[in-house]
Amino acid sequence: PTLRGDLILSSSVFAWLWKVTIFRGFEVELLVQIPQSMTAFLYAPYELPEQMRFYILNKGVVMFGGKVYTSGSFWGQDMIVSNPTYQNTANTARCLTFAETYSIDADTLYEIAEEFPTATRLLKTRAALFAFERMVRIELEKMEGEDRNACVKLGLVKSKSDKKPGDTLMSKIGEISAPKYKDVSSRNLIAANNSTS
Structure with missing residues (x-):
């Protein structure tokens, strides 16, 4: 082996x-x-x-x-x-x-990840982030006018004509890693996102 x-x-x-x-x-x-x-x-x-x-x-x-x-x-x-x-x-x-x-x-x-608690937590956290990012993309694609302007102000899209909404959120997924964030609870995930923004 x-x-x-x-x-x-x-x-x-x-x-x-x-x-x-x-x-x-x-x-x-x-x-x-x-x-x-x-x-x-x-x-x-x-x-x-x-x-x-x-x-x-x-x-x-x-x-x-x-x-x-x-x-x-x-x-x-x-x-x-x-x-x-x-x-x-x-x-x-x-x-x-x-x-x-x-x-x-x-x-x-x-x-195969079941025997590795850290990896299992990371997988579940990243799955949730992927799902959330996809949900945001779906909703942003439906938005127009003032709703779209609000999303620009929040940094969810680069401009009103952004063809790939949600890329800002997507970049956060790679930042959640075990060496930096050993506890990936929702409270620490929010803190991590706030500290990197």
Whole structure:
């Protein structure tokens, strides 16, 4: 097991995990288990990877949300949100070339995180933030006139014509990490957000 762990620690997949927002602050022991629990998928050009999973692209080129993804890119972090209403189902990944990915679903991730209380709290906190951010985006997209002006004043949108409302909130998700915020209760989460704004 130690040798297997050492091999994973030196792998590109493990290195890529450090960049992923939902995994920030996780114990190293858990980060070693995540690649072991991932499933490899190979896709032909124009194939659509299944939604509601987290993917790391090992080889190939994929289009997702209007952006081009290459080796080391990832998408699907909001799969940790349990309510489909607040998951990003509008964007579908499409393979532009043959693509090799590593993927994990929410059930598997939560299952292996059960033994790690800090990681479990972080996952639940980030899932709540993703859901809240998505809810705000949905509501902001409906707003016009004075309501939209009020959102600009609050900093929820950059301007009245902002096409991606809620990006300010999204940036907060990555700031919630175990080394800085060991207790991620709602009271401390609010304090953390106030201190970084």
